[in-house]
Amino acid sequence: LGKKTAVKPKPRFLRVNTLKIATKTVVEELSKIHMVHKDDMVPDLLVLPPGTDLHSHPLVTDGKVFLQGKASCMVAVTLCPKPGWKVIDACAAPGNKTVHLAALMNGEGSILACELNKERAKTLQHTVRRSGANNIKTVNGNFLDIDSNDPSYAEVRAILLDPSCSGSGISTERLDYLLPSHSRDDQDDASTSSRVMKLSAFQKKALSHALSCKSLPTPNILPSVERVVYSTCSIHQAENEDVVNSVLPLATSLGFELATPFPQWRRRGLPVFKGSEHLLRTDPEDGLEGFFIALFVRKTAGGGAGE
Numbered sequence: 001l002g003k004k005t006a007v008k009p010k011p012r013f014l015r016v017n018t019l020k021i022a023t024k025t026v027v028e029e030l031s032k033i034h035m036v037h038k039d040d041m042v043p044d045l046l047v048l049p050p051g052t053d054l055h056s057h058p059l060v061t062d063g064k065v066f067l068q069g070k071a072s073c074m075v076a077v078t079l080c081p082k083p084g085w086k087v088i089d090a091c092a093a094p095g096n097k098t099v100h101l102a103a104l105m106n107g108e109g110s111i112l113a114c115e116l117n118k119e120r121a122k123t124l125q126h127t128v129r130r131s132g133a134n135n136i137k138t139v140n141g142n143f144l145d146i147d148s149n150d151p152s153y154a155e156v157r158a159i160l161l162d163p164s165c166s167g168s169g170i171s172t173e174r175l176d177y178l179l180p181s182h183s184r185d186d187q188d189d190a191s192t193s194s195r196v197m198k199l200s201a202f203q204k205k206a207l208s209h210a211l212s213c214k215s216l217p218t219p220n221i222l223p224s225v226e227r228v229v230y231s232t233c234s235i236h237q238a239e240n241e242d243v244v245n246s247v248l249p250l251a252t253s254l255g256f257e258l259a260t261p262f263p264q265w266r267r268r269g270l271p272v273f274k275g276s277e278h279l280l281r282t283d284p285e286d287g288l289e290g291f292f293i294a295l296f297v298r299k300t301a302g303g304g305a306g307e
């Protein structure tokens, strides 16, 4: 009792926006005054000592680098979109993962970035402008209203779903991930748990919607979505393993199976169902925020991270 687990001080991470600048150039520039090294798992991610403050550095203000945590960066890398693909970012604001997708695609192909909240959609547009990406279309609307069987979505190859969540894996200084009304301080356990259950219900709906994109057997049109990534910055099983487990029958019926993002990463899903070993969790004990990532791959498709 009373024994506390030691939590490592978190290093600062910087993602180089390769649409605007080469990683080598950023390393050369920053190593003049900081200890910098490249992350061993995520390409174009730089690691700096805890406490390094680069908020007002010109590289940041010019959109050449983004202050984005490693766990957050692992999400777009897991989706592994190829240059030229058509991709949907279903719940996109503030847009860190959207512009990361654009960089991974070398600005080629197209990204539809959907955001429900009007104010946050403006933030999304600002992030997109700052990134210099010109293959992103932002939409202020409800992802659940997207008719995924509309012919205009016929060629979507990949969907990133990072929906509203409790944010319970994020330290208090990073609460930008939450909707403005979300605050952990003024909530008792009962209201927290009822809110988590409401979020979980939405997350299940949104993930089912993403998996169903182009799933109706239309003659001569094969389902085109081959990769769906579901992520949260929550530590709650109800928003993570339970959401994935609940959609598994649907996913299987549509030809999807769980794949293993970053197989070298040791912390996997909580062992609450067969297959949870494919899931990925990050934790403050890893020196990271608490994130969760699940990757669905359609069996017939090949290639990419986590095969």
Ligand code: SAM
Pocket (backbone or CB within 6 Å): 072, 090, 091, 092, 093, 094, 095, 096, 097, 098, 114, 115, 116, 117, 120, 141, 142, 143, 144, 162, 163, 164, 165, 177, 179
């Ligand atoms: N992926 C973002 C990033 O990395 O910058 C963070 C996304 S945040 C966790 C979830 C976002 O989904 C919020 O901005 C929220 O307003 C939005 N959202 C919630 N429900 C939505 C829906 N039904 N359709 C589209 N966006 C939605």
